[in-house]
Amino acid sequence: MDKPLFQRVALVGIGLIGSSLARVMRRDGLAGHIAVSARTQKTLDTVVRLGLADSVSLDAAEAVRDVDLVVICTPHSAYRTVVQTFAPALKQGAIVSDVGSVKKVVLDEIAPMLPAGVHLVPTHPIAGTEHSGPEAGFAELFENRWCVLTPAPGTDANAVARVRQLWQRAGMRVEIMEAERHDLVLAITSHLPHLISYTIVGTATDLEAWLKNEVIKFSAGGFRDFTRIAASDPTMWRDIFLVNKEAVLEVLGRFTEDLTALQRAIRRNEGDILFDAFTRTREIRRGVIDAQQHVAPKKPGENGK
């Protein structure tokens, strides 16, 4: 067997993404030892039952002792607390990474909390399903998806290369990007779609009971896809909107202007404006298909049921 990519890895927090990463490391022997820390004993018990860890601990400081790599896999709101806990226990030369959906905040808030000689490589594997928790994970989740690294200029090149290798072994295409740019792109491709999905499903939730029942019954016409997106983890998404506030408000402003223009066209019976608007969107769809980003990941054996 090859020498593992990392002797010891700690996952701090372990939900859909963390547990999928653990499965990849297990499958390919990428870590000599996987230490997992979580907030509750219940989660740790699940992790042990699933065979995802070599050691588990409620104490993040214990989990990170002697590791080459820590990956923070908690919602954003827990970052400061867990880093405060584990930072003093890190060894010289350790790499700290994460899997959160907003990146500038990691450089701004987490970098100053780390001891000298520790390398920070903020990471966003752009993959997911609407399911959460360690049992929802699967090793194939990352295949053919993009992973963005946003290290600060001057970050140790070897540390960046090793994190890149890890995600490549998970099947991802890895790209290095400036953190602020990442946050704007994701505000459009992910944060705004989630906000809109939560909104429209929320609007339906407020309907009179008879109407709500019929909406559920006849959801196949488009609404169904929104309910799936709006089934994502509430804590994670609350955090994303709070930490990527500026970019989200910016793209939301553009969206609302465009929606208002279409609303006006409907009210004024301006069919040509609608037709043009509905035709030009096809260019982007073709781009998504050409980029092979149009197929949703499925847990093996899962049939969408």
Next chain:
Amino acid sequence: MDKPLFQRVALVGIGLIGSSLARVMRRDGLAGHIAVSARTQKTLDTVVRLGLADSVSLDAAEAVRDVDLVVICTPHSAYRTVVQTFAPALKQGAIVSDVGSVKKVVLDEIAPMLPAGVHLVPTHPIAGTEHSGPEAGFAELFENRWCVLTPAPGTDANAVARVRQLWQRAGMRVEIMEAERHDLVLAITSHLPHLISYTIVGTATDLEAWLKNEVIKFSAGGFRDFTRIAASDPTMWRDIFLVNKEAVLEVLGRFTEDLTALQRAIRRNEGDILFDAFTRTREIRRGVIDAQQHVAPKKPGENGK
């Protein structure tokens, strides 16, 4: 072989829905003769090549001669023209139906154009994909989906029963509903989701080139689903928004209020409001799953590629 459900059927217009219905009728021997009329010879050639018709004609009046059932399968904007053309050629006792997504307009505009002794049964099979045209159809499209009939009070019960049987044979669950109520429900479950999807993809289309390319590349985070919905047929959707204007503007108003409230919560860092909003949407998702409406239809052999 059993006696077919209809001796002669005419399909006026033949896209995704019409061609899928033709395939069902062929498969199960539901029509003794299928006559198809379309606007272009090219479409008729495709229909002949696919073996979907026993006779084809550019003239809708010729197609409907002697038929027991006409199904209008064109976009809404063509209804008046095609009905004007074929109405005088209908035989006594013929049934006229359609497959459009808005129903009150059919009762209001089409009913007065039909000769006495002809039965109007407006129909909406709630099924579809983002693909259009006769080649996109497949017989399994309708399976386990809902089909809504909105006949006016007093419509011949036998005519309604036969249309119901047709769609049941296609695998659909059939429900009779008041047209206005149908239009409101569909405004929420289908028309608003499409309008929003067109809008967000349009917003992305207007971005600077570098940003647009990155949006396409990183579309897997939610945006992808919107691009699929926004790839639907522009003519059909322009027509839907124009004919279901009142209901769409009403639900769009509710949606915009709710979106504004979430925008305000983001700006004011009100995490609790966001968390509550993102939690209550789960009830609807559970309803959709319980109602078994959460799986998208796929053309057999198609792998989402």
